[in-house]
Structure formats: C-alpha cells, structure tokens
Amino acid sequence: xxxxxxxxxxxPDARFDFEYYRNRHMPLVKARLGDACKSCGIDKGLxxxxxxxxxxxxxxxxxxxESIEALEAAYAPHADEIMGDITNFTNITPIAxxxxxxx
Amino acid sequence: xxxxxxxxxxxPDARFDFEYYRNRHMPLVKARLGDACKSCGIDKGLxxxxxxxxxxxxxxxxxxxESIEALEAAYAPHADEIMGDITNFTNITPIAxxxxxxx
Numbered sequence: 001x002x003x004x005x006x007x008x009x010x011x012p013d014a015r016f017d018f019e020y021y022r023n024r025h026m027p028l029v030k031a032r033l034g035d036a037c038k039s040c041g042i043d044k045g046l047x048x049x050x051x052x053x054x055x056x057x058x059x060x061x062x063x064x065x066e067s068i069e070a071l072e073a074a075y076a077p078h079a080d081e082i083m084g085d086i087t088n089f090t091n092i093t094p095i096a097x098x099x100x101x102x103x
Numbered sequence: 104x105x106x107x108x109x110x111x112x113x114x115p116d117a118r119f120d121f122e123y124y125r126n127r128h129m130p131l132v133k134a135r136l137g138d139a140c141k142s143c144g145i146d147k148g149l150x151x152x153x154x155x156x157x158x159x160x161x162x163x164x165x166x167x168x169e170s171i172e173a174l175e176a177a178y179a180p181h182a183d184e185i186m187g188d189i190t191n192f193t194n195i196t197p198i199a200x201x202x203x204x205x206x
Contacts, residue, residue: 003146007159022205043106043202046171055200056110068149097158099146102125 001038001101003064004071008092010045010058018044020089021059029063029082036074038064058092068098104141104204106167107174111195113148113161121147123192124162132166132185139177141167161195171201 008016022042030037041062045055065071075082086094111119125145133140144165148158168174178185189197 002149005146005163018205026206040206041204042206043108044205045200045202046105047201049199055202056198057200057202060108060202095159096152097148097160098150099148099158099160099163101144102121102147103129103143103145 001064001066002068002071003062003099003101004096005099006061006063006094006096007057008059008090008094010054010056011092013091014058015091016058017089018042018059021061025085025089026061028085029061032078032082033063033065033071033074036065036070038066040064059090064101104167104169105171105174106165106202106204107199108202109164109166109197109199110160111162111193111197113157113159114195116194117161118194119161120192121145121162124164128188128192129164131188132164135181135185136166136168136174136177139168139173141169143167162193167204 008014026040026042030040043060045057045059047053048055063071111117129143129145133143146163148160148162150156151158166174
C-alpha cells in the first residue's frame with residue numbers, strides 16, 4: 001500500500017481551518033480520486049518532542065492507495081482544483097511525500 | 104485517538120536498517136508500551152513532492168494510543184532502552200510529534 005502524506009509546517013503565523021479541511025477539502029480529494037483512494041486520514045499536531053514544544057506540523061493529511069501510478073492517474077486531471085482549494089483553509093505551503101506502508 | 108509519529112529526516116549520509124527497525128525495534132516498542140500501544144505503523148519514504156525528488160523522511164514510525172498520558176506513563180520507564188536502541192538501525196536523530204487523529 002502507498003501513502004501520500006501532505007504535511008503543513010507549523011509556523012508562527014500559520015492559519016489552518018480544521019473544520020474546512022476535514023469537512024470540505026478531504027471529501028473533495030476523496031471524491032476526485034474515486035476508487036484510487038482506499039482511505040484517508042487527518043492528524044492534528046498537538047505537541048513536539050518535549051513537553052510544551054510545538055508540533056513540527058500543524059496538520060498532516062494522508063491518502064492511501066494501491067500504487068503511485070493509480071493515485072497519480074486519478075489525481076492529475078483534478079490537480080488544479082485540489083491545489084487551488086488549499087488557500088481556502090490555510091496560508092501554509094505543504095510538503096508532500098510518498099511512502100510505502102510497511103506495517 | 105493519539106498518534107506519536109517519529110520522523111527520520113532523509114539526509115545524504117543517512118543509514119537506516121529497515122529490517123532491524125521493523126523486526127526488532129518496533130516489536131521492542133510495542134512490547135514495552137504494552138496495552139498503551141493500540142497499534143503501530145511504519146512508512147518507508149519513496150519520493151517527495153516532485154518526480155525524482157527524495158522523500159523528506161526516510162522513515163516514519165507511528166504509535167497509536169488512547170491518550171498522551173497513557174502513552175507517556177507506559178513509555179517513561181523504558182525511555183532509555185527504547186532511545187538507546189535507535190543507533191542499532193540508524194545514524195539519524197529523529198523528530199517526534201504528538202497528534203490527535205481527527206480522521
């Protein structure tokens with residue numbers, strides 16, 4: 001299984017609307033990816049390494065699929081719409097990575 | 104649900120033994136945390152934002168539990184043993200964050 005993680009760095013002036021992200025952005029992503037998206041998830045950053053330290057990422061979104069190729073093929077036609085929706089919930093430029101789920 | 108994510112930055116001289124991490128380190132963590140660990144996971148970084156770009160993290164380990172307090176209480180007595188095991192599979196200093204699993 002492949003996981004695409006979209007990580008939103010926690011900056012001092014970060015704006016992030018979790019209500020929009022959870023109830024509008026993620027459902028949009030899921031709808032556009034269709035069957036290529038096997039599941040998705042949202043982590044809300046609470047704390048960092050040490051007590052009181054801020055989380056490195058204010059939010060991390062995950063999309064799971066069977067292969068990079070299947071996810072890319074489903075995403076490409078909707079990339080502009082999905083990327084364009086990001087400013088509706090945050091002023092952060094996210095970092096993405098593709099991982100293999102080993103466990 | 105609470106997720107502790109331990110992220111290993113992908114540096115040019117990074118050494119990371121996935122066999123040890125999966126078959127020895129994670130089982131050690133799971134055994135020491137006991138019932139406080141509801142599940143755990145490993146992501147192996149494959150690629151970054153753009154085709155051919157390296158993943159930000161070579162590996163990300165996840166431990167899920169019901170609360171920060173329960174995970175901390177289970178972890179504290181074994182912190183030295185668990186942290187001391189890290190050099191057995193990598194030369195990277197990881198970054199950890201605690202998140203609330205929203206979805």
